[in-house]
Amino acid sequence: MSLLEVKNLKKVYKTRFGGNEVEALKNVNFSVEEGEYVAIMGESGSGKTTLLNILASLDKPTSGTVLLDGNDFSKIKESAVAEFRRDHLGFVFQDFNLLDTFTLEDNIYLPLVLAGKSYSEMNARLNPIVEQLGISGLLKKYPYEVSGGQKQRAAVARALITEPRIILADEPTGALDSKATDELLRLFRKINQQGQTILLVTHSIKAASHASRVLFIRDGEVFHQIYRGENTSEQLYQKISDTLTLLAQGGDRR
Amino acid sequence: MKAGFYSKLAIDGIRKNRRMYLPYLLTCVLMVAMFYILAYLSNAPFMEYMPGSASLQSVMNLGSFVIAAFAVIFLFYTNSFLLRRRKKEFGLFNILGMDKHSISRILFWETLIIAGLSLIGGLGFGIALSKLAELGLTNIIGGDVSYEFTVPGLVVRNTSIIFAILFFLIYLNAVRHVRFSNPVELIRSENVGEKPPKANWFPGILGVLILGAAYYLAVSIENPVDALVWFFVAVILVIVGTYLIFIAGSVLLCRILQKNRRYYYKKNHFISVSSMAYRMKNNGAGLASICILLTMVLVMISSTTCLYFGKEDSLHSRYPRDISARIDFEHIEQAKEDNISLVRDTIDKTVRENNVNMSNVWDYRESQVSGMLRDGNVEVNADDTLSVNYDELVTVHFIPLEDYNRMIGKNTILSEGEALAFSVKISNLPEYRTVGGVKLHVVERLASLPIDATSTAEMIPNLYLVVPDLDKTLASLSELVDSNGNRMLITSWYYGFDTDIEVAGQIDMRNDIREDLGQMNEGDQGGFTSYSCESIAAERDDFYGTYGGLFFLGIMLSIVFLVAAVLIIYYKQISEGYEDQSRFDIMQKVGMTKQDIRKSINSQMLTVFYLPIIFAVIHLGFAFPMIRKLLLLFGLNNLILLLTTTGISIVIIAFFYAVVYRMTSNAYYSIVSGARE
Numbered sequence: 064m065s066l067l068e069v070k071n072l073k074k075v076y077k078t079r080f081g082g083n084e085v086e087a088l089k090n091v092n093f094s095v096e097e098g099e100y101v102a103i104m105g106e107s108g109s110g111k112t113t114l115l116n117i118l119a120s121l122d123k124p125t126s127g128t129v130l131l132d133g134n135d136f137s138k139i140k141e142s143a144v145a146e147f148r149r150d151h152l153g154f155v156f157q158d159f160n161l162l163d164t165f166t167l168e169d170n171i172y173l174p175l176v177l178a179g180k181s182y183s184e185m186n187a188r189l190n191p192i193v194e195q196l197g198i199s200g201l202l203k204k205y206p207y208e209v210s211g212g213q214k215q216r217a218a219v220a221r222a223l224i225t226e227p228r229i230i231l232a233d234e235p236t237g238a239l240d241s242k243a244t245d246e247l248l249r250l251f252r253k254i255n256q257q258g259q260t261i262l263l264v265t266h267s268i269k270a271a272s273h274a275s276r277v278l279f280i281r282d283g284e285v286f287h288q289i290y291r292g293e294n295t296s297e298q299l300y301q302k303i304s305d306t307l308t309l310l311a312q313g314g315d316r317r
Numbered sequence: 318m319k320a321g322f323y324s325k326l327a328i329d330g331i332r333k334n335r336r337m338y339l340p341y342l343l344t345c346v347l348m349v350a351m352f353y354i355l356a357y358l359s360n361a362p363f364m365e366y367m368p369g370s371a372s373l374q375s376v377m378n379l380g381s382f383v384i385a386a387f388a389v390i391f392l393f394y395t396n397s398f399l400l401r402r403r404k405k406e407f408g409l410f411n412i413l414g415m416d417k418h419s420i421s422r423i424l425f426w427e428t429l430i431i432a433g434l435s436l437i438g439g440l441g442f443g444i445a446l447s448k449l450a451e452l453g454l455t456n457i458i459g460g461d462v463s464y465e466f467t468v469p470g471l472v473v474r475n476t477s478i479i480f481a482i483l484f485f486l487i488y489l490n491a492v493r494h495v496r497f498s499n500p501v502e503l504i505r506s507e508n509v510g511e512k513p514p515k516a517n518w519f520p521g522i523l524g525v526l527i528l529g530a531a532y533y534l535a536v537s538i539e540n541p542v543d544a545l546v547w548f549f550v551a552v553i554l555v556i557v558g559t560y561l562i563f564i565a566g567s568v569l570l571c572r573i574l575q576k577n578r579r580y581y582y583k584k585n586h587f588i589s590v591s592s593m594a595y596r597m598k599n600n601g602a603g604l605a606s607i608c609i610l611l612t613m614v615l616v617m618i619s620s621t622t623c624l625y626f627g628k629e630d631s632l633h634s635r636y637p638r639d640i641s642a643r644i645d646f647e648h649i650e651q652a653k654e655d656n657i658s659l660v661r662d663t664i665d666k667t668v669r670e671n672n673v674n675m676s677n678v679w680d681y682r683e684s685q686v687s688g689m690l691r692d693g694n695v696e697v698n699a700d701d702t703l704s705v706n707y708d709e710l711v712t713v714h715f716i717p718l719e720d721y722n723r724m725i726g727k728n729t730i731l732s733e734g735e736a737l738a739f740s741v742k743i744s745n746l747p748e749y750r751t752v753g754g755v756k757l758h759v760v761e762r763l764a765s766l767p768i769d770a771t772s773t774a775e776m777i778p779n780l781y782l783v784v785p786d787l788d789k790t791l792a793s794l795s796e797l798v799d800s801n802g803n804r805m806l807i808t809s810w811y812y813g814f815d816t817d818i819e820v821a822g823q824i825d826m827r828n829d830i831r832e833d834l835g836q837m838n839e840g841d842q843g844g845f846t847s848y849s850c851e852s853i854a855a856e857r858d859d860f861y862g863t864y865g866g867l868f869f870l871g872i873m874l875s876i877v878f879l880v881a882a883v884l885i886i887y888y889k890q891i892s893e894g895y896e897d898q899s900r901f902d903i904m905q906k907v908g909m910t911k912q913d914i915r916k917s918i919n920s921q922m923l924t925v926f927y928l929p930i931i932f933a934v935i936h937l938g939f940a941f942p943m944i945r946k947l948l949l950l951f952g953l954n955n956l957i958l959l960l961t962t963t964g965i966s967i968v969i970i971a972f973f974y975a976v977v978y979r980m981t982s983n984a985y986y987s988i989v990s991g992a993r994e
């Protein structure tokens with residue numbers, strides 16, 4: 064059984080007066096295996112943000128199912144959704160979404176505190192993670208006192224500390240300079256190599272080229288996918304680039 | 318066309334921000350209405366016929382001044398909230414090419430609209446409610462109800478002018494804010510990434526010290542009238558201390574809570590404590606303002622209610638008998654039985670003619686002198702009257718032993734040079750003392766004196782001395798004259814009694830007695846130089862007028878202050894709601910449930926909510942001795958009544974406060990949780 068299974072996913076938005084319908088997702092099918100590192104690519108308006116919101120249980124599909132470890136998202140009660148998200152999913156956002164009222168340390172603790180964990184347990188989990196992410200010296204600082212790359216690493220730590228089944232990352236490199244981007248992507252690979260499943264949504268070829276598989280979405284459907292296989296990141300980069308050119312030219316599926 | 322454009326933008330801006338503007342508008346309306354009502358009451362024609370109209374009008378006049386002063390401070394304060402929210406919009410206009418002059422024109426229209434609406438609304442409500450207020454006031458005071466309805470043009474004009482000036486000032490302030498900031502600043506003004514304040518020990522400790530000093534002053538001031546300056550110092554210190562403690566102290570408290578990991582890393586406390594710490598600096602000022610307003614309301618309500626319900630007590634302590642007459646003699650030697658009996662017979666005759674039975678008769682002589690109390694002795698010097706030191710001032714009353722014995726029906730015997738002493742205020746009464754050079758041996762300190770209860774109400778301490786032979790004992794004192802050539806020793810005869818007739822008859826009889834005394838005085842009969850005759854019935858109107866007026870004013874001002882407190886709470890919650898919106902959004906993304914939000918708000922409420930009311934009650938507690946002393950000045954010495962009114966006021970205000978906080982925290986919740994879904 065796959066870790067994450069997406070079947071016949073469809074999402075229709077209605078305009079305010081119920082006149083026009085916009086089909087954001089037509090029919091999306093894919094699955095993610097445990098330990099995979101999957102990147103989803105697509106242009107603006109291709110439906111990738113809608114897809115991520117549904118995977119993050121922030122939005123509900125019009126039809127179709129999402130299964131995590133065989134659990135159907137639509138079967139989770141409204142009141143338990145937040146809890147489910149907290150316990151099973153980890154998030155990394157483009158704009159970090161750190162709270163400026165908290166130190167980095169407290170920001171990282173946030174999901175655990177919400178889950179009602181004791182301080183000693185939280186502290187025990189914290190140390191190895193911040194060691195690995197190289198932010199152990201910054202824990203007492205506030206978000207406005209550190210750089211963008213450091214903020215994003217704190218956000219990654221916050222996602223990792225709940226030991227989620229899967230990490231959902233939405234354009235995590237979008238607000239970073241190239242050096243910080245490289246560092247973050249290296250970290251993602253390292254985390255993935257330790258067995259963490261990651262799903263990344265991006266339109267940065269560079270970010271996608273670190274993944275083990277790249278899915279392309281166009282007009283609300285999975286249009287194409289590329290496996291890394293034995294390719295290096297550079298080779299994968301080239302392949303992605305070619306595919307995108309093809310997509311832009313409006314070519315059909317190979 | 319152009320003007321239409323700006324006014325349209327202004328109307329749009331107000332409509333879009335109605336969550337902020339509506340309460341502001343309502344406050345403006347309320348302020349105008351309140352000002353109108355009080356100004357109306359101090360000028361209205363019906364007031365001429367009210368009992369105690371003069372004192373009542375001055376009380377209402379004072380009230381309208383207080384409202385106007387408060388309106389200036391408070392409307393500026395609330396307007397700053399509005400401005401903060403509008404700045405972003407103005408910044409956008411500015412970037413899109415609207416110059417600051419045009420923005421000022423929008424602001425002008427906005428102010429004009431708000432001013433117009435609040436003046437129309439306020440005057441409308443004021444006029445509509447003025448009759449109601451008038452009926453309420455007449456009811457409280459007990460005057461005759463008139464069915465006329467008047468709208469004095471003068472009051473309408475004054476109200477309009479005063480508030481027009483106020484709104485113009487607010488407009489200038491808003492223009493100043495826009496003029497002196499650049500568009501980028503304008504756009505960002507609402508979410509400047511401010512640092513969490515550092516815990517600062519110094520202002521916190523300073524606040525505690527200042528508040529302690531204020532409390533000490535409040536409790537240790539013996540006589541609020543002598544120490545009026547210190548009284549105001551105490552009030553100002555309380556205000557400063559409260560602000561410091563709420564601003565610095567609360568940051569400190571949050572930091573301490575954060576250090577306590579067991580407490581801090583709990584779901585309910587984690588978010589509330591950190592966000593409180595983050596905004597305590599602004600928050601503290603708001604909380605302190607709420608606390609001060611609540612304190613004012615509590616002090617006003619408890620004291621004026623006590624005064625109002627204790628007005629009979631107060632009246633009786635000032636005028637212990639239905640009718641009381643007094644004649645003053647030029648020299649102590651004229652205060653002899655032959656003179657006095659002449660007057661007494663005349664009064665008795667008048668009483669008989671009125672078919673009245675006297676009871677509880679007071680009939681005694683008294684010599685009175687003012688002096689300086691030094692080491693238990695009283696020094697009487699003519700020079701002292703030139704530069705009075707109020708701390709040492711004392712009034713000494715000498716009562717002849719025979720009159721004392723007659724009044725209490727005893728047969729105390731004193732030999733020459735001996736005296737009985739009584740005083741409420743003076744605690745140090747040595748056995749041997751001199752009064753203006755007269756040596757006296759105080760053989761007994763009396764626990765009570767059956768005459769003259771006014772002593773408890775007076776500002777200057779009184780010392781009563783019962784001596785065996787008045788003119789012999791005071792022979793040396795009676796020759797002293799002050800710098801104006803007047804004798805310093807005043808000798809009087811008091812004659813007071815209760816009657817068995819109703820109010821109108823009492824007043825008539827008082828007039829008759831006055832007439833008698835006047836005729837005797839002109840005819841040089843009875844040997845007295847001046848006279849007075851008062852009836853409690855005639856004074857009652859004046860008392861009720863003043864006390865009822867104060868009570869009414871206390872309620873009106875309390876309403877205004879309470880509304881102000883409510884508005885501060887509301888704006889605090891709303892502006893915090895907008896600030897926190899994005900934070901709660903993030904927290905929901907990482908797995909915070911709506912239930913968690915509720916819980917976190919409640920936890921914040923539990924921590925913060927009680928602080929202002931608790932501090933207000935503590936302030937009230939320390940102000941209590943002062944209130945009691947002030948009420949004593951009004952002749953009110955009813956501790957039980959004061960405790961009752963204070964207790965009830967606290968309960969009512971606390972309940973009201975809780976309801977308001979609940980309601981506004983719902984508004985907060987709907988803002989922060991409405992961000993998604």
